[in-house]
Amino acid sequence: MRGLTTEDGSGPRYPTQIKQAVESLRFLIDKGNQISNIIIGGDSAGGQLSLAIISVILHGFPGIEPLKLDDKLAGMLLISPWVSFGADAPSWKENKDKDCIAADCLYLLSDAYADADDRNEFSEPHRAEVSWWRSIPARSILNVYGGYEVFRDHIAEVGEALKDAGNQIENVECAKEVHIDCILDAHAEMEPGEMSSKVWEWLTSVI
Numbered sequence: 001m002r003g004l005t006t007e008d009g010s011g012p013r014y015p016t017q018i019k020q021a022v023e024s025l026r027f028l029i030d031k032g033n034q035i036s037n038i039i040i041g042g043d044s045a046g047g048q049l050s051l052a053i054i055s056v057i058l059h060g061f062p063g064i065e066p067l068k069l070d071d072k073l074a075g076m077l078l079i080s081p082w083v084s085f086g087a088d089a090p091s092w093k094e095n096k097d098k099d100c101i102a103a104d105c106l107y108l109l110s111d112a113y114a115d116a117d118d119r120n121e122f123s124e125p126h127r128a129e130v131s132w133w134r135s136i137p138a139r140s141i142l143n144v145y146g147g148y149e150v151f152r153d154h155i156a157e158v159g160e161a162l163k164d165a166g167n168q169i170e171n172v173e174c175a176k177e178v179h180i181d182c183i184l185d186a187h188a189e190m191e192p193g194e195m196s197s198k199v200w201e202w203l204t205s206v207i
Helices: 016-030 045-059 090-095 103-113 152-164 181-188 194-206
Strands: 039-043 075-079 141-146 169-174
Touching: 016 045, 039 045, 045 075, 075 194, 090 152, 141 152, 141 194, 152 169, 169 194, 181 194
Parallel strands: 039 075, 075 141, 141 169
Antiparallel strands: none
16 A cells, blocks of 8 residues: 655645645556555545545646546545635534634635635635536545534535535534544544544545
8 A cells, every 4th residue: 555645835826736636646647556546535625635636637627737537546535624715604603612723714724725716616615516526536435524613514515515416425424523633633642533433444445
């Protein structure tokens, strides 16, 4: 099993991050790795980039060489994906004192990520219609998020859109868990919670 990680680049803004993510997948394929053995995924902004890769594969993107897959990816893992720059969902009010994300932080990060004119289906997956997500080239998708997340409602809506588009996806809301709870548990060396267990269970099933 091999792994390749990418980090959001500093300096140039959107769409640099998306170009880097797509080229990372292309690099793996060009090195001879079987597409059916590759999982793309990430937490928070990493989940957003995973969805952006899929959007580029399905719809193309100006300035990025088309990436056509002759097989399906093994899977896509979305851990608390950052799918909307908005803070208008009911979960923002319900969980504002429970989660580790604040609205002021969201606005700062959103402005740092993309200009207002660059907010579209690629940078903000929540904007996409159900039809946008048809025929995702992945055998299995896990979309996992916390019940105490401010992002909860937007994540759930994107997950339902992927499901309604006919993709093989499991949407899992983990009660009383916060944004990227499984990552926080690992960093703090805490006992794994529901989110951690679900991620490992899914990975075991697709690897």
